[in-house]
Amino acid sequence: MAGSKKLKTALLYVLAFVVLIIMVFPYLYMILSSLAPWEQVDRKIIPTKLTLRSYEWLFTGGDGVVPRPWLRAFFNSIFVTLSSTVLMLVTAILVGYSLAKLKFKGSRFLNNVILFQMFYPAVILLIPLFLIVRYSGMYDTYWAMILPKAVSLWAIFMYTNFFRSIPDELIEAAKMDGAGQLTIIARIVLPMSKSITTIIFLFLFMERWVELLWDMLVVNNEKMLTLNVLLAQMFGPYGAYPGPMYAASVLLTFPILILFIIFSKNFKEGMQFVLK
Amino acid sequence: MASPYLIYSIIFFLFPLCWAIYLAFTNWNLIAPDYEMVGLQNFIEAFFSKSVRAAFWVTYKFMLMFVPIVIAGSLCLALIIHSLPKLKGLFSVGYFLPYLASGVASAIVVNGVLSYNSPLNTFFRHSFGLDIDWLGSPILAPLIIALMMAWKFMGYYALLFLSGLESIPKEIYEAAEIDGAVGWKRFWHVTVPMLYPSFYTVTILAVGLMFGIFTEPYVLTGGGPDYSTHTWQLEIYNQAFEKLNAGYGTAIAIINSVVTFASILVFRKVLEKWGARHGWE
Amino acid sequence: MKKKGFTKLIAALLVVALIGTGCQGQNEGKNAKGDGANNVVEIDFWAAPNPTQQSFWKKMADGYMKEHKNVKIKVSPMPESPSSEAGIQSAIASGHAPVISENISRGFAAQLAASHAIVPLDEFKGFAELISKRQMKETISGWKFADNHQYVLPIYSNAMLFAWRMDVLKELGYDAPPKTYSEVIELGKKLKKKYPDKFLWARADLVKPTWWARWFDFFMLYNAASNGNNFIKGNKFVADDEAGVKTLQFFSDLSKNDLLLTREATDPFENATAIMVDLGPWTFPYWAEKFPEMEFKQNYVLSLPPVPDDVDPNNVKTFADTKGLVIYASATKEQQQAAFDFIKWVYSDANNDLAWFKQTNLPPARDDLSTNEAFASYLAENPQLKQYAENIPNAIPPMDNEKTVEIQELIGKEALNPVVKGQKTADKAWEDMKKAINGVLK
Numbered sequence: 001m002a003g004s005k006k007l008k009t010a011l012l013y014v015l016a017f018v019v020l021i022i023m024v025f026p027y028l029y030m031i032l033s034s035l036a037p038w039e040q041v042d043r044k045i046i047p048t049k050l051t052l053r054s055y056e057w058l059f060t061g062g063d064g065v066v067p068r069p070w071l072r073a074f075f076n077s078i079f080v081t082l083s084s085t086v087l088m089l090v091t092a093i094l095v096g097y098s099l100a101k102l103k104f105k106g107s108r109f110l111n112n113v114i115l116f117q118m119f120y121p122a123v124i125l126l127i128p129l130f131l132i133v134r135y136s137g138m139y140d141t142y143w144a145m146i147l148p149k150a151v152s153l154w155a156i157f158m159y160t161n162f163f164r165s166i167p168d169e170l171i172e173a174a175k176m177d178g179a180g181q182l183t184i185i186a187r188i189v190l191p192m193s194k195s196i197t198t199i200i201f202l203f204l205f206m207e208r209w210v211e212l213l214w215d216m217l218v219v220n221n222e223k224m225l226t227l228n229v230l231l232a233q234m235f236g237p238y239g240a241y242p243g244p245m246y247a248a249s250v251l252l253t254f255p256i257l258i259l260f261i262i263f264s265k266n267f268k269e270g271m272q273f274v275l276k
Numbered sequence: 277m278a279s280p281y282l283i284y285s286i287i288f289f290l291f292p293l294c295w296a297i298y299l300a301f302t303n304w305n306l307i308a309p310d311y312e313m314v315g316l317q318n319f320i321e322a323f324f325s326k327s328v329r330a331a332f333w334v335t336y337k338f339m340l341m342f343v344p345i346v347i348a349g350s351l352c353l354a355l356i357i358h359s360l361p362k363l364k365g366l367f368s369v370g371y372f373l374p375y376l377a378s379g380v381a382s383a384i385v386v387n388g389v390l391s392y393n394s395p396l397n398t399f400f401r402h403s404f405g406l407d408i409d410w411l412g413s414p415i416l417a418p419l420i421i422a423l424m425m426a427w428k429f430m431g432y433y434a435l436l437f438l439s440g441l442e443s444i445p446k447e448i449y450e451a452a453e454i455d456g457a458v459g460w461k462r463f464w465h466v467t468v469p470m471l472y473p474s475f476y477t478v479t480i481l482a483v484g485l486m487f488g489i490f491t492e493p494y495v496l497t498g499g500g501p502d503y504s505t506h507t508w509q510l511e512i513y514n515q516a517f518e519k520l521n522a523g524y525g526t527a528i529a530i531i532n533s534v535v536t537f538a539s540i541l542v543f544r545k546v547l548e549k550w551g552a553r554h555g556w557e
Numbered sequence: 558m559k560k561k562g563f564t565k566l567i568a569a570l571l572v573v574a575l576i577g578t579g580c581q582g583q584n585e586g587k588n589a590k591g592d593g594a595n596n597v598v599e600i601d602f603w604a605a606p607n608p609t610q611q612s613f614w615k616k617m618a619d620g621y622m623k624e625h626k627n628v629k630i631k632v633s634p635m636p637e638s639p640s641s642e643a644g645i646q647s648a649i650a651s652g653h654a655p656v657i658s659e660n661i662s663r664g665f666a667a668q669l670a671a672s673h674a675i676v677p678l679d680e681f682k683g684f685a686e687l688i689s690k691r692q693m694k695e696t697i698s699g700w701k702f703a704d705n706h707q708y709v710l711p712i713y714s715n716a717m718l719f720a721w722r723m724d725v726l727k728e729l730g731y732d733a734p735p736k737t738y739s740e741v742i743e744l745g746k747k748l749k750k751k752y753p754d755k756f757l758w759a760r761a762d763l764v765k766p767t768w769w770a771r772w773f774d775f776f777m778l779y780n781a782a783s784n785g786n787n788f789i790k791g792n793k794f795v796a797d798d799e800a801g802v803k804t805l806q807f808f809s810d811l812s813k814n815d816l817l818l819t820r821e822a823t824d825p826f827e828n829a830t831a832i833m834v835d836l837g838p839w840t841f842p843y844w845a846e847k848f849p850e851m852e853f854k855q856n857y858v859l860s861l862p863p864v865p866d867d868v869d870p871n872n873v874k875t876f877a878d879t880k881g882l883v884i885y886a887s888a889t890k891e892q893q894q895a896a897f898d899f900i901k902w903v904y905s906d907a908n909n910d911l912a913w914f915k916q917t918n919l920p921p922a923r924d925d926l927s928t929n930e931a932f933a934s935y936l937a938e939n940p941q942l943k944q945y946a947e948n949i950p951n952a953i954p955p956m957d958n959e960k961t962v963e964i965q966e967l968i969g970k971e972a973l974n975p976v977v978k979g980q981k982t983a984d985k986a987w988e989d990m991k992k993a994i995n996g997v998l999k
Binding site for chain 1: 280281282284285287288289291292293295296299353356357359360361363365367368369370371373374375376377378379380381382383384385386387388389391393394395427430431435439487488490491494495508509512513516517522525526529530532533536537
Binding site for chain 2: 643646647650754759761764765818819820821822823825828830
């Protein structure tokens with residue numbers, strides 16, 4: 001009967017909503033705790049009043065104390081993540097296109113190289129890469145964080161598959177018109193890949209943003225740390241100041257959430273594409 | 277056009293790879309100016325090392341906890357989204373949000389929620405007289421981390437299941453209905469088998485994930501208690517960067533890679549066999 | 558076609574590279590040699606990961622640089638993760654060690670000296686003068702290494718004390734903290750009767766093998782129980798077995814009576830969840846900010862560690878949490894001397910020690926702390942600090958063995974952790990620990 005179906009649907013929505021609250025609960029807890037008075041942090045779930053004390057403390061460090069460079073770390077994170085992601089996208093597009101569309105002598109070899117790299121757990125390279133960074137003088141620089149992580153095999157894989165699905169005729173036509181490879185990529189291929197590029201960008205960005213191990217290894221100087229690493233370092237010593245820890249977590253998390261929600265439409269479109 | 281990539285690969289992949297293989301046979305300790313080739317000693321030491329063995333078993337322990345939970349969870353999420361007539365997009369995005377969290381930030385929240393005087397523990401103590409040592413128990417600690425990771429990945433895997441669900445042709449359901457399969461029966465005998473490709477992908481992804489766990493145990497438990505959350509990456513990090521045993525650490529990394537590779541291979545074979553038996557190629 | 562594309566790509570990468578170099582972060586020559594022309598020497602000073610200490614050194618550096626234009630001192634906090642010691646080791650390993658740093662313990666210095674990473678301070682011009690000006694002769698005598706050199710200049714010495722919640726003690730009928738093991742257990746039983754939810758001592762580290770944690774639990778009690786008997790001398794295990802077993806037995810009894818909280822808890826002492834805690838004077842600035850209601854003699858009192866029943870409860874020894882400055886061998890001779898001159902300047906004025914004391918609450922490592930007029934009024938205003946200053950002679954510094962980290966980890970793993978968890982008896986724990994430590998010392 002129509003009535004019971006409506007009821008079923010309504011209940012389903014309630015369920016979906018409850019599940020949603022559970023899923024985002026940690027974020028809610030994070031932001032509420034960052035705004036809670038210090039006696040209530042981790043004591044009450046919903047604070048009775050709100051205060052900016054945790055944020056203040058984070059940036060000014062309280063009485064007579066030198067604060068940690070949270071904002072600087074935030075910008076470090078943005079710079080490093082953005083640079084890495086852009087480089088990853090650029091290389092993936094170029095290599096993916098080469099593999100998908102260009103017939104050249106080494107293409108089978110390249111294909112195999114990439115496949116091999118994909119299945120090779122990166123952990124073996126950890127120590128030698130660290131040593132390369134150390135011996136080449138890149139230690140404690142942005143280069144150390146960006147360069148070794150400038151390539152994403154997953155992205156190459158995705159783009160290769162995607163480009164394969166672009167009809168060759170389009171490319172031939174452009175070539176007829178005298179377009180060079182880069183022009184073809186820029187004028188034809190890229191506009192077609194808006195959705196998938198958004199997805200890849202979002203995934204790469206997010207994965208790079210939350211990286212801990214590598215950024216922790218190659219940088220020592222406090223001013224160069226990414227926000228994620230700085231937060232991890234403060235886990236112990238600031239443990240007694242949970243309010244500011246939550247404030248720093250919000251600084252780390254919410255920009256990504258907001259970025260993501262802004263692009264959620266593209267994300268949805270892209271996912272449709274990727275998953276089918 | 278791809279040659280810069282090849283150059284990059286040589287510098288950042290091939291060269292370090294060779295160096296790693298060389299390092300694994302030395303006893304270098306990152307500071308000392310001299311070191312020796314020690315043959316297989318690093319590997320033998322690793323084989324007998326309590327912490328390396330712990331890392332080996334801990335991975336499978338996490339797997340046992342994480343994989344079923346995350347598959348069940350993400351399947352449920354996918355089913356919920358799939359059954360909603362409207363607002364699918366909203367909930368897909370919403371359930372995906374946990375994936376964006378940094379392990380460090382989630383650890384802070386978990387630490388806070390599980391701290392001694394938190395509302396959760398106070399509730400347990402006053403209502404049930406239970407004082408649960410969440411992160412101090414060798415069984416609960418890994419479970420907590422497994423749950424944290426499941427929370428993070430559920431929304432992501434749900435999308436994979438969702439696309440699988442949405443691609444099941446309506447005709448199959450109609451045919452099943454004619455045969456009298458509805459509700460649970462339909463779910464187990466029609467939907468689930470049709471989701472095989474999604475199950476395959478999610479399982480392999482989930483399993484592969486287990487070999488690279490680092491951030492959560494590093495921040496939350498430091499590998500304890502009693503090595504119960506001591507993962508491969510943690511062991512490598514400890515050996516190479518805290519104790520400065522670069523040679524030994526690299527040997528462990530190699531062992532880790534081999535184990536990972538082999539395990540995933542086994543899983544794939546098993547899954548493919550199962551799929552073949554039920555009609556999938 | 559392809560060639561053109563290739564060229565364009567290289568051009569693009571070059572542009573990115575140029576931009577990247579332009580935005581390159583603070584890499585101001587960590588170990589830069591002095592600029593010959595102007596003779597400006599640059600020094601990297603690593604302060605402890607404690608904000609108050611960083612603040613102090615920044616002020617000192619600014620003051621010094623005003624008077625000495627040819628020196629540039631950059632103060633930054635040392636990396637802390639996983640521990641400040643590991644941070645320093647990896648800095649040395651990657652060739653990025655600073656010129657000078659504080660926060661170095663005796664044991665860690667032994668390790669550094671053994672791998673020639675730090676230089677003997679007594680070989681610097683002006684060392685004897687510094688010692689006499691700062692009245693450190695007694696204090697520093699305990700820091701000599703086996704090769705008869707001094708590698709560390711101790712900055713502060715915290716004679717570790719236990720704090721007790723006097724308000725709760727009063728409710729239980731006590732007007733002074735217990736002094737012997739039995740008295741403590743008795744107090745504990747009374748506590749549990751009245752407040753079953755409270756504990757005597759909340760300390761998550763009791764069940765962790767963290768090596769430096771042993772300073773603040775095991776060694777505080779062992780030093781008291783053994784009346785300051787050395788644990789390791791040179792490369793030999795010389796601990797007092799009887800005292801050691803009694804100490805472990807005490808932990809075992811506390812654990813059996815459910816008096817220990819080994820879970821992570823935030824501020825258990827401040828919230829009166831636990832009524833006793835190992836307390837260092839660095840906590841006072843923390844209380845001033847977060848728990849201003851903690852008042853000496855009202856909410857809390859300080860005492861030396863409790864002792865086994867058959868030991869004299871007067872004149873008890875405790876642990877000295879003391880750390881100091883070292884100068885690194887990787888710096889140039891110029892930088893090393895400049896760093897030493899900076900330190901000499903700082904410590905030639907007792908008022909700087911007073912400023913340190915006020916800002917960090919860590920008692921300066923001076924023989925004349927409780928007698929020098931400069932500190933008298935500050936100590937009078939802060940009677941809780943007076944107790945720390947007075948007990949400096951009773952405090953035993955940490956061992957100076959190269960393998961301090963491993964040894965102390967073994968104390969945790971083989972003895973303290975299992976005893977607290979109820980997995981071993983005190984005797985077995987001590988035997989196992991002894992065996993393991995002897996194995997390491999070979």
